[in-house]
Amino acid sequence: EMMLAGTVQGGIFEDLREQSAQAMGTLDFDVYPIGGVVPLMEMYRYADIVRVTLAAKKHLPPDRPVHLFGCGHPMLFAQAALLGCDFFDSASYAKFAEKGRMLLTTGTVHLNELTELPCECPICSKTTPEELMALPKDEKDLALMCHNLYVSAAEMRRVRQAIADGKLFELAALRARSHPALLEALQVMSKNMDQLVESDPFGKSSSIFYTGAETAVRPEISRFHDRILERYPFRTTGTLVIVPDIGERPFSDTASTIIAEVRTRTPEDTILLFFTPMGTVPWELEHVHPAQQCIFSKDVDPQTLGIAKSRLLEILAMISFNKIVWFERESPTNQFSKDVESIYKMIRTTSASETINALESSKSESSEWHLRKLRALLMYQWGSNTGNIANIEGLQVVFSRSTGKIRHVTLKNEIIFTVVPTTGLLTPTFAGGEILLQHNIDDRFIITMEKDAGEFVAKGKSALAKFVIDAKSNLTAGEEVLVVDEEQQLLGTGRALLSGSEMLAFNRGVAVVIRHSPQR
Numbered sequence: 424e425m426m427l428a429g430t431v432q433g434g435i436f437e438d439l440r441e442q443s444a445q446a447m448g449t450l451d452f453d454v455y456p457i458g459g460v461v462p463l464m465e466m467y468r469y470a471d472i473v474r475v476t477l478a479a480k481k482h483l484p485p486d487r488p489v490h491l492f493g494c495g496h497p498m499l500f501a502q503a504a505l506l507g508c509d510f511f512d513s514a515s516y517a518k519f520a521e522k523g524r525m526l527l528t529t530g531t532v533h534l535n536e537l538t539e540l541p542c543e544c545p546i547c548s549k550t551t552p553e554e555l556m557a558l559p560k561d562e563k564d565l566a567l568m569c570h571n572l573y574v575s576a577a578e579m580r581r582v583r584q585a586i587a588d589g590k591l592f593e594l595a596a597l598r599a600r601s602h603p604a605l606l607e608a609l610q611v612m613s614k615n616m617d618q619l620v621e622s623d624p625f626g627k628s629s630s631i632f633y634t635g636a637e638t639a640v641r642p643e644i645s646r647f648h649d650r651i652l653e654r655y656p657f658r659t660t661g662t663l664v665i666v667p668d669i670g671e672r673p674f675s676d677t678a679s680t681i682i683a684e685v686r687t688r689t690p691e692d693t694i695l696l697f698f699t700p701m702g703t704v705p706w707e708l709e710h711v712h713p714a715q716q717c718i719f720s721k722d723v724d725p726q727t728l729g730i731a732k733s734r735l736l737e738i739l740a741m742i743s744f745n746k747i748v749w750f751e752r753e754s755p756t757n758q759f760s761k762d763v764e765s766i767y768k769m770i771r772t773t774s775a776s777e778t779i780n781a782l783e784s785s786k787s788e789s790s791e792w793h794l795r796k797l798r799a800l801l802m803y804q805w806g807s808n809t810g811n812i813a814n815i816e817g818l819q820v821v822f823s824r825s826t827g828k829i830r831h832v833t834l835k836n837e838i839i840f841t842v843v844p845t846t847g848l849l850t851p852t853f854a855g856g857e858i859l860l861q862h863n864i865d866d867r868f869i870i871t872m873e874k875d876a877g878e879f880v881a882k883g884k885s886a887l888a889k890f891v892i893d894a895k896s897n898l899t900a901g902e903e904v905l906v907v908d909e910e911q912q913l914l915g916t917g918r919a920l921l922s923g924s925e926m927l928a929f930n931r932g933v934a935v936v937i938r939h940s941p942q943r
C-alpha cells in the first residue's frame with residue numbers, strides 16, 4: 424500500500440504556510456511533510472523553521488504524522504520533536520561523511536581537526552583519528568557514515584525515551600545550548616507556548632529541572648498558573664501570608680509552624696501562598712504537579728524572576744484581602760517584597776512566631792482544613808461546579824500523617840477519590856465519577872461512546888478512539904475523565920490518552936485508559 428505525502432509549502436511566510444496547511448489538511452494524505460526547510464537548516468535559520476512549522480501545525484489534521492523534510496542533524500531532533508514533528512528523512516549522514524564531517528548531538532566536527540574521537544559508538548571506540556585519516560577514502564567515508572548513523576539512531580532513541588518520561592523539554596533545552604541559533608529557536612518556541620500548552624499532556628509526574636529562562640514558560644508551569652487564576656476557589660480573605668520558597672520540598676516542611684496555624688483558620692480568614700521561581704503555589708495545592716516537582720537552582724536568572732513577580736502580582740490582584748504578611752527569608756523571590764509593599768499594605772516578619780502574631784485573631788472554631796484542600800484540588804482539576812463536592816455531608820478525607828497529602832476520600836465507607844502520589848491529583852472511582860456527574864462537571868471532561876463499544880468499556884477495557892462519538896475540543900490529553908453512553912450513563916472513569924479533538928479524529932488507538940468501571 425502506498426502512502427501519500429501532502430507537503431506544506433510557503434517558504435518563510437507564516438501566513439502562506441497556514442494557507443497551505445489549511446488546503447492540504449482538507450485532503451486525505453497519510454503524512455504531512457513540512458517542505459522547503461533544508462535551505463533554512465543549511466543557513467542555521469532554526470528560528471524560522473520553528474515559526475513555519477508552528478504555523479503549519481495549527482491547521483494539520485491531528486491524526487496524521489508530520490514529517491520534517493531533510494532534518495538529518497541529530498542536534499535538531501529533540502527540538503523538532505518538541506515542535507510536534509514525528510519523523511525525519513535525510514542524506515546528511517552520507518553527505519557530511521564524504522566531507523570528513525562527523526555529526527554529534529552537540530554539533531558537527533571535522534575529522535582532520537580531531538586529536539580524539541568524541542564519541543562512544545562502535546566505530547569511534549575501536550579506532551583513532553589518525554587511523555581513520557589513513558584509510559582509503561571510500562573506507563573512511565563508510566566509517567564516518569556509520570558513525571553518523573549510530574549517533575543519529577541513538578539520539579532518536581533518547582528523544583523517544585524523553586517523550587515517554589515527560590522530559591522532552593529538558594532534552595531540547597539541553598541541545599539548544601549547542602548553538603546560539605538553536606537557543607534562538609527555543610526562545611521563539613517559548614514565545615509561542617500557548618500553542619504547545621494545548622498539545623502538552625496534563626497529569627505528568629516527571630520532575631521539572633530548571634534549565635534557564637525558558638523553564639518558567641514551559642507548558643506544565645504556564646498551565647498551573649493559568650489554572651490557579653481561573654479556578655482557585657478562595658478569592659476573599661483577611662490576611663494573605665506570603666512565604667518565599669527556599670527550594671526544599673515539600674513546601675510545608677519549610678514553614679510547618681505557620682501552616683499548623685493556618686490549618687486552624689478558614690480561607691476567609693487566612694490564605695497562604697508559597698512564592699517560588701515558577702510563580703505562586705497556594706498551600707492547598709502544594710503537592711500538585713508541577714509545584715512539588717519543580718527544581719530550581721539557588722541562583723535563578725532575572726527573566727525567570729521577573730515572570731515569577733508578575734505572576735504573583737496577578738494572583739494578588741485576583742484575591743481581595745485586608746493585608747499581606749510577608750515572611751522574610753533567604754530566597755531568590757524574597758527580593759520582591761519591596762515591589763509588593765509599594766502597592767499593598769504589608770507587614771514584614773522574620774520568624775514563624777512573629778508571622779503567627781501578625782495574623783488576625785482566629786475567627787473560627789474548626790476550619791475543616793482538609794475539606795479546604797479537597798475543594799481546591801477538585802476545582803483545579805474539574806472547574807468550579809465540582810468544588811461543592813467538598814460540602815457533601817459525611818465526606819471523609821484520609822491524609823498521610825507524615826506528609827499531609829490526601830490519600831483518598833470516602834463517602835459512606837466507599838472510596839470515591841484516590842490521589843496519585845506522584846502527581847498529587849485526584850482520580851475518581853466509579854462512585855466518584857457518579858458524584859462528578861451529579862455535580863455538573865464541565866462537559867469537556869465527558870467522553871461519549873457508541874452503544875456497543877460502551878459495553879466493552881463497562882467491563883473495564885480501554886475506550887477506543889474509533890468508538891468515541893463526542894468529545895470536546897478543549898479537553899487536554901492526560902485529564903481524568905468520565906466515559907458515558909449516549910444516554911449519559913456512566914460507563915467508567917479513566918485517564919484520557921488523547922485530546923478531545925484527537926479522539927474525534929483518530930480511527931485507531933486508545934482514547935481513554937479506564938481505571939474504574941462497574942465490573943472492575
Ligand SMILES: [Zn+2]
Pocket residue numbers: 542543544545546547548570571573
Ligand atoms: Zn562515533
